[in-house]
Amino acid sequence: xxxxxxxxxxxxxxTACSGATSQPAPDANAPAPTRSIVxxxxxxxxxxxxxxxxxxxxxxxxxxxxxxxxxxxxxLVHDLATDVQVSDDGRTWTVTIRPDARFSDGSxxxxxxxxxxxxxxxxxxxxxxxxxxxEAAEAPDDxxxxxxxxGAQSTFRQRLATIGIVPQTLYGPDYATKPxxxxxxxxxxxxxxxxxxxxxxxxxxxGPLDIERxxxxxxxxxAAMNAARAGQVDLVVAPRAQVDQTIEGMERQVVPxxxxxGVGFPMVPDDGSATADGYPIGNDVTADPAIRRAxxxxxxRDALVRGVLAGYGAPAFGPAHNTPWHNPAVEFxxxxxxxxxxxxxxxxxxxxxxxxxKGDLExxxxxxxxxxxxLREGLALAVADAVKPLGxxxxxxxxxxxxxxRLMHANPVLFGWGSHDPTELYNLFHSSYVGQGWYNAGxxxxxxxxxxxxxxxxxxxxxxxxxxxxxxxxxGEAGVAQxxxxxxxxxxxxxxxxxxxxxxxxxxPQTGPHGHGWPITANVEQWTWICx
Numbered sequence: 233x234x235x236x237x238x239x240x241x242x243x244x245x246x247t248a249c250s251g252a253t254s255q256p257a258p259d260a261n262a263p264a265p266t267r268s269i270v271x272x273x274x275x276x277x278x279x280x281x282x283x284x285x286x287x288x289x290x291x292x293x294x295x296x297x298x299x300x301x302x303x304x305x306x307x308l309v310h311d312l313a314t315d316v317q318v319s320d321d322g323r324t325w326t327v328t329i330r331p332d333a334r335f336s337d338g339s340x341x342x343x344x345x346x347x348x349x350x351x352x353x354x355x356x357x358x359x360x361x362x363x364x365x366x367e368a369a370e371a372p373d374d375x376x377x378x379x380x381x382x383g384a385q386s387t388f389r390q391r392l393a394t395i396g397i398v399p400q401t402l403y404g405p406d407y408a409t410k411p412x413x414x415x416x417x418x419x420x421x422x423x424x425x426x427x428x429x430x431x432x433x434x435x436x437x438x439g440p441l442d443i444e445r446x447x448x449x450x451x452x453x454x455a456a457m458n459a460a461r462a463g464q465v466d467l468v469v470a471p472r473a474q475v476d477q478t479i480e481g482m483e484r485q486v487v488p489x490x491x492x493x494g495v496g497f498p499m500v501p502d503d504g505s506a507t508a509d510g511y512p513i514g515n516d517v518t519a520d521p522a523i524r525r526a527x528x529x530x531x532x533r534d535a536l537v538r539g540v541l542a543g544y545g546a547p548a549f550g551p552a553h554n555t556p557w558h559n560p561a562v563e564f565x566x567x568x569x570x571x572x573x574x575x576x577x578x579x580x581x582x583x584x585x586x587x588x589x590k591g592d593l594e595x596x597x598x599x600x601x602x603x604x605x606x607l608r609e610g611l612a613l614a615v616a617d618a619v620k621p622l623g624x625x626x627x628x629x630x631x632x633x634x635x636x637x638r639l640m641h642a643n644p645v646l647f648g649w650g651s652h653d654p655t656e657l658y659n660l661f662h663s664s665y666v667g668q669g670w671y672n673a674g675x676x677x678x679x680x681x682x683x684x685x686x687x688x689x690x691x692x693x694x695x696x697x698x699x700x701x702x703x704x705x706x707x708g709e710a711g712v713a714q715x716x717x718x719x720x721x722x723x724x725x726x727x728x729x730x731x732x733x734x735x736x737x738x739x740x741p742q743t744g745p746h747g748h749g750w751p752i753t754a755n756v757e758q759w760t761w762i763c764x
Contacts, residue, residue: 267761268445269736271467272456275448275750276428280408281419283396284353287408289361291750292757294430295336296396296413297437299327299346300389304740304755306652308393312341312414316392322384322692327377327392334435335399336418343371348400350379350391361394362655384690386697390653416441416757426450442760466733469749472607475542475729482731487752489744490555491650492548493611494722495599497524498642499674507667512642513675517595521718522579523624528714528721529575530618532567536724540610544727550705550713551661553725554743557654559702562713572622581623588623595624600645603630611723612646640673647673650725650746654701658685661704661712661719676719680710728752735763 281287283296299313310316315328333341347369354363365388368380381388402412411419416438417430428448432441451459453471460468460479470477470484502514517523533547546553550562565571581588581595588595601612609630616626636645649656659665662685663677681704688700706713712720728748732738739758744751 267441267443268447269443269466269733269759269761270447270449270464272449272451272459272465273467273469273730273749273752274450275753276425276450278424281411281422282398282408284349284356284398284403285408286361288396289394290745290747292753292755293396293413293415294417294753294756295411295415295419295433296398297333297415298394298396299329299392301393302652302742302754304742306743308389311393312346312397313392316389318693320692322386323381325379325381325388327379329375329377330437331375332437333414334437335402335412335414336433336435337399337402337412338435339399339401340374341397341399341414342374343377344374345400346377346397347371348403349395349397352398352403353395361391363391363395384692386689386691386694387653387655389694390655394653417446420445436757438757441757443756446756460731466736467738467752468731470729470731472540472542472544472610472729475544479731481734483734485730485732485738485741485752486544487728487730487741487744488554489650489726489728489746489748489751490553490652491648491728491744491746491748492551492553492722492725493608493646493648494548494720494724495527495615495644496640496647496720497644497674497718499676499717499719502642507641509638511638513667515597515642515644516593517597518644518674520579520581520590522575522581523595524718524721525575525714526572526622526624527615527619528718529564529566529568529572530622531615531721531723532618533724534567536611536614540607540614541724541726544729545724548722548725550722551649551657551720552654552701552705553722555652555654557657557698557701559705559711559713561702561706561708562711562715564714569622572619576622583623586623587625597624597626598643599626599628600636600639600643601628601630602636602646603632607726608646608648615646615721615723637670640670641667641675645673648746652743652745654688654697657701657704658689661685674719676712676717678710678712678717680707681712681717684711735761737762 277287279285283293297312300308301311303309312329313327314330317326350369354366365381365385367382370378399412416436418433420429420431422428430446432444456468459465497518498515500514501516501519505513537545552558581590599612601608612628616628659671661676663682665672666675684700684704688697691697705711706715710716728744737760739755742754
């Protein structure tokens with residue numbers, strides 16, 4: 233546990249940088265609250281801490297509890313709920329909630345609060361997790377809520393694990409900045425852009441907590457690592473370029489993740505079309521599947537893991553690596569430029585002065601890498617180097633996220649994705665999501681894939697949906713995978729690396745989703761301080 237005096241130094245420095253009015257320094261000799269830690273793992277929610285607006289999808293929602301949660305093996309287990317029953321047709325879900333649950337203000341959590349939460353979330357289109365299948369939510373008594381769906385949805389159970397429950401009587405316009413919930417912690421103070429201070433919720437049904445107070449510092453990567461070296465934080469995200477460093481008094485914590493990086497391709501030719509916002513659509517080079525397959529075949533994924541990831545990760549060949557819905561049939565032998573060259577030749581591409589050409593078309597591409605991510609830029613540069621001998625000339629450009637959003641329908645992008653929820657497959661590849669935000673940026677469409685994805689979503693439960701999720705990737709004749717449409721060139725899955733104080737025990741961290749940082753908090757209620 234780091235000393236309070238050190239926290240005061242950091243907090244005052246942050247305040248000074250913000251230009252806020254200076255305040256008298258607290259007594260540096262004052263005793264620190266027992267079981268208090270300081271962490272720097274990013275994760276600030278600029279929109280606030282309202283689960284109905286999307287807060288809590290990754291990592292712990294801290295202030296709210298969910299009906300279900302995932303254990304360290306990603307199994308869905310009970311949290312606020314004690315029982316979940318589903319009708320044979322998959323349309324009626326009856327959930328029993330624990331009778332001892334209370335919000336942090338001491339009021340009881342009732343089934344009416346649960347029904348209100350889900351119905352309100354269903355009305356916040358595009359912000360909360362998709363609840364378009366929810367037709368009704370009713371509370372026949374204080375501890376029973378009944379959800380009625382418009383049709384069976386295999387992923388509805390996932391919603392029970394991602395939507396934090398809010399109190400109906402306290403929910404309003406300022407809830408995001410003054411959250412009240414039945415989760416493990418309650419808000420003490422949020423200084424936007426600087427820090428978030430939370431304390432144990434005295435009414436938490438999973439308590440008492442060993443770590444009573446947590447201060448989250450919102451620092452950039454370099455500042456966070458410097459604070460760790462100075463002994464000012466107990467847990468910090470390790471930037472990819474610094475994962476092999478040593479920090480006195482801290483140990484490296486490696487957490488496996490379902491986070492994948494790869495090249496997303498524009499799938500349609502450039503015919504002059506544009507989105508409603510005027511963003512260009514289409515790329516004549518990547519519209520050719522031979523180009524997309526050649527890029528995927530040419531990559532040496534083991535070398536990427538050793539080099540760009542410093543060994544903390546693994547090769548990836550699909551959008552669901554290391555998940556139950558991954559289809560092993562999508563895997564192939566990589567680092568295979570011979571197969572790549574054969575694909576290109578068969579498709580009519582020829583080398584002319586070191587550049588692949590096909591008629592008047594040259595294989596020249598701009599590969600976008602979001603600025604500020606050394607990982608994405610490193611992977612993008614590796615792609616450019618790997619395909620250059622084939623005659624595919626790739627220029628890597630780092631751009632702001634705003635620029636990427638404007639250009640991603642017409643240029644390949646080094647993207648990262650990864651979720652505990654197979655719905656992500658639907659969002660990335662179903663034709664109904666063409667051009668919808670960051671989803672399906674390449675305008676991919678295949679009726680056979682749509683049919684598999686629709687079948688997976690409409691299955692009565694997760695087990696029944698599994699085969700359809702896998703078939704959407706590759707069914708032997710069609711799919712998004714390399715053998716089919718090669719909609720992406722997937723490259724690697726990454727591990728999440730942190731440094732933690734040797735006295736801080738994080739228990740058994742949950743396999744992380746996309747997003748290095750906040751997901752480490754998924755089991756925050758289990759954290760303990762093991763030193764005197």
